[in-house]
Amino acid sequence: MSSGGSATDTATPRGSFVPPATTPGTLPVVELFHSIQGEGSRTGEPSTFIRLAGCNLRCTWCDTPYSWSSEGVKAAEHVRLDELADRVTERAVVLTGGEPMLHRRRLPALIAALRERGVEHVTVETNATIYDPALAHDVDLWSLSPKLPGSGEGADAEVIGQYLRGASDRVQLKFVVTEEQDLDAMWSLLEQVGEPLPASGVLVQPDGRREDYGQVLRVLAQQVLDDDGQWRGVPRRSLTRVMAQVHRVAWGAAARGV
Structure with missing residues (x-):
């Protein structure tokens, strides 16, 4: 069971991880860069990416892995936070990691600073192992990437359900599929979650590290x-969107800061 609605930065849903210590009023930034959004429903949008440490x-x-390695x-x-907001050049900002929700106590202040500087959209x-209802409507798009068996990790149906109930109009579901059984596992997970799908359906993409992409x-x-297969009486394939990682195609698997 995950920490679910807990709002403390020290909550550790997998039990063994300790988030990186931070100086009060700061966030640990692994990299900040400007590129296009390479995946999901806003693919192609010029964005500033802020990658936070820890997962x-x-x-x-x-x-x-450089976002969570020691x-x-x-x-x-x-x-x-104010300096971080000053470094943003685009109207769209993507907070990524690692796992940015490990730092959820400080995200409202960062998002407020971004809004003050003209940022129009925050992803x-x-x-999707940590949910904080206090943040649900501060964020324009929650891009949930629950983990399937091919990842070696697991998903938390309870927390996914919290997102879909608390911020349903602001959620996209995006899965990395690396094994043949992952698709069936994905639909089994969504059945366990028991909530309607987002308007964007279910986005799936392959492992972006593969040379034979x-x-x-x-x-x-x-x-x-x-x-x-069927999901609630609807063909599953009609609810699925196959997505490529545009940044992977444009710059290659090894590139950073893109």
Whole structure:
């Protein structure tokens, strides 16, 4: 069971992770960069990305291990919230990680500072193991990426349900599918969650680290096309959107700051 609605920065949903210590009034920033949003429902949008240190999961296919490794956490720059907001150049901001919800106590003040500087849209990319109702409507888009068996981690149906009930019009569900059984596991998870899907349906994408990215994308697309299952009386494939990572295609799997 996860910490669910807990709002303390020290909550550790997987039990063994200790978030990086931070100086009061700051956030630990691994990197800040300006690029296009490469995945999800806002693909292609120029955005400023703020990557925060620390994660409570250890996915086998993680493409940003430097955000939670001991070296990466130690090297993170502890930036004051107003200074962090001053570094933003785009009208859209993506808070990512790692797991940004480990720092949820300080996110409202950061988001307020961003709004004061003209930011119009804030996305939080989260693994959906931590929910804080106080933040639900401060964020324009909650990009939930629950973990399927191929990740070596698990998802928390209770917390996903909290997001869908508390911020349903601001949620997208995005899954990385790396094994054939992941699609069935995804639908089993959503049945366990028991809430209506977001308007965007279910977004799926393959492992972005693969050198044969085009091939694994084609395999995933064919899996979806061949899916003859039903979800609440509706063909599952009609609710699924296969997505490529545009930044992966444009700059390659090894590039950082894109």
